[in-house]
Amino acid sequence: MPDTSPLPLWAGRSLALFGILLMALNLRTAVAAISPVVAEIRADIPLDTLGLGVIGALPPVAFALSGLFGARLGRRFGLEPLLLAAITLMVAGHLLRGSAGSYQVLLAGSVVAFAGIGIGNILLPPLVKRYFPDRIALMTTAYVSLMAISGAVPALLAAPVAEAAGWRASLAMWSILAAVTLVPWLVVISRTHRGRRALGPDARARDTRPSSRHHTAMWRSRTAWALAMVFSLLSFQVYALISWLPRLLVDTAGVSPLAAGGYLALYVALGLPLAIVIPRIISRIADVSILVFLAITLLVIGYVGLLLAPGSLLVLWVSCAGIGTIMFPGVLTLINLRTRTTTGSGALSGFTQGIGYAVAAAGPVSFGLLHDATGGWTLPLVTLIAAALAGVVPALLLRERAFVEDEIAESLAR
Structure with a gap:
């Protein structure tokens, strides 16, 4: 052997x-x-x-x-x-x-x-x-x-x-x-x-x-769309919170600007331990949708906590929102685990991150506009909850292990 x-x-x-x-x-x-x-x-x-x-x-x-x-x-x-x-x-x-x-x-x-x-x-x-x-x-x-x-x-x-x-x-x-x-x-x-x-x-x-069809037909792959959706939804939420979390906490929890900056640092810092742990977990489990559902649950808990009880357990709510970004390193790992070739990996990387960051650019803007339109933070936080729950759709698409090249070939053969 x-x-x-x-x-x-x-x-x-x-x-x-x-x-x-x-x-x-x-x-x-x-x-x-x-x-x-x-x-x-x-x-x-x-x-x-x-x-x-x-x-x-x-x-x-x-x-x-x-x-x-x-x-x-x-x-x-x-x-x-x-x-x-x-x-x-x-x-x-x-x-x-x-x-x-x-x-x-x-x-x-x-x-x-x-x-x-x-x-x-x-x-x-x-x-x-x-x-x-x-x-x-x-x-x-x-x-x-x-x-x-x-x-x-x-x-x-x-x-x-x-x-x-x-x-x-x-x-x-x-x-x-x-x-x-x-x-x-x-x-x-x-x-x-x-x-x-x-x-x-x-x-x-x-x-x-290299073959060009991997670069021109990513949209034919269910897995490619699922990864792009996960990356988009998370990017939208992360960029919105990085831009507005300190002001939100000052207004709703009554913390000082200095303390609000500390909570933002906690939110961002949680990305490092996740980057260390998640790729190894992703490479060892058959059904990665489990991690997507876990991320959705944590995000919703964090946002609901910030919405209903911002004055208490603030560390818990911010930590749940931060740990809920576990699929950032997860998606970057899956780009290679769900492709067979370097060509396919490059195409999937461009497809996923191109769509994801385009959606992310709307996060800070829409979050701020919703706040200005309503004079409060309820509708912006409800929007983040809806974005988190929308992750159920790509989670279901990721339940079975599939390679994008195979899905593209099957689609082109029809």
Whole structure:
């Protein structure tokens, strides 16, 4: 019987390992670097609430556009070259933000940085599939955990660095991390190029011509739609709460702004332990709908608690809402577990995250508009409850294990 045990992580792929982990460390730095130093930026650049809101809304919009086009670009140019371009965009974006002398330059730098990050979001699952098909759960755990860290560290370092060296240095310093990430991928691409040259022109042509139907027919897969729905519903809720939870708690629970910020930190921080645990659980259970139903239950408990009893057990309600996001790392894991090929993984990643982040962009806006229209927080919270309960539909679609390539082939054969 052949040996099917996993290979050591460093077995001929150590550079890819370091490259994936370094890339994950870059994927939230630009998102979290501005808000802690807004006061310092305003001292040099006119930055009103609307302007800051536009920059705050850029991440989900940029991530959605990257999701819709990233897989197609990956098919055309290759995963590694496109990742190299994404890293270059991040380096340029960080430097542009750090050199900004006007709001327009700050906005342009943010657009460039978020475009690179969005492409990186899409490419990491298929890169894990390509280099670590025997370690999908472990590698997903590692890179999702580092993504969570990449959002927390800038929030901690931005203000101290700005105080010591200025806000421009605080924003630009993340270009160093991005530049370092170029190194392993440059070596990987160089080695791959030499290897393909050794294969000869016919072999190179066969090696670099992936099928396009996995990229053009994702909508034919029930599993693809189920994952996109789960990711969309969760993204909508998370971005809404990140934007409005502190104000909601100040108004309904009577806590101070400082305490409200602490509850938001608790909500966000719960993503790290979930990233460590959930991919391994997902890879071991046959029916992943159990986790979706668990997430729905926790989310509803958290939202109902915030609606009916915000003045008591506040830690419990916020924790339930935070733990209810367990399917974020779950979906990223399933992108690889529900595809057979790297091509399919890239296509599913783009489809799922493209739709998901497009829906996420509406979260903060709709939540705020509902509050302004009603003068309270009841209807916004009811909307989140409805979004959580809507997860029952994709949960039922995920009860049976299926591969998107098989579903697409079956659909095309009809």
